[in-house]
Amino acid sequence: MISIQVCVGSSCHLKGAHDVVQAFKKQISAYKLDNEVFLTGAFCLGKCLDGVSIKIDDELVLGVQPDNVPEIFQNRVLDILGG
Numbered sequence: 001m002i003s004i005q006v007c008v009g010s011s012c013h014l015k016g017a018h019d020v021v022q023a024f025k026k027q028i029s030a031y032k033l034d035n036e037v038f039l040t041g042a043f044c045l046g047k048c049l050d051g052v053s054i055k056i057d058d059e060l061v062l063g064v065q066p067d068n069v070p071e072i073f074q075n076r077v078l079d080i081l082g083g
């Protein structure tokens, strides 16, 4: 089980956190990982200037946008699950 927390604080919200959440949902269902990946919202992760900020388990990932979600998903999430 891996957790992905997407910051939904006001700054990240304005930068498209909602679309980032949708993009992760898409990846999760494309790979049928609904039981492996726990996707939630998070309060401000303290990196508002570099948002959208997310946390994959304990690792902070900044500058997340819908178009880099597939790459992040493959490089980090699938890697952790596969390893």
Ligand code: FES
Pocket (backbone or CB within 6 Å): 007, 008, 009, 010, 011, 012, 013, 043, 044, 045, 046, 047, 048, 049, 051, 052, 053
């Ligand atoms: S609002 Fe997302 S890091 Fe602050």
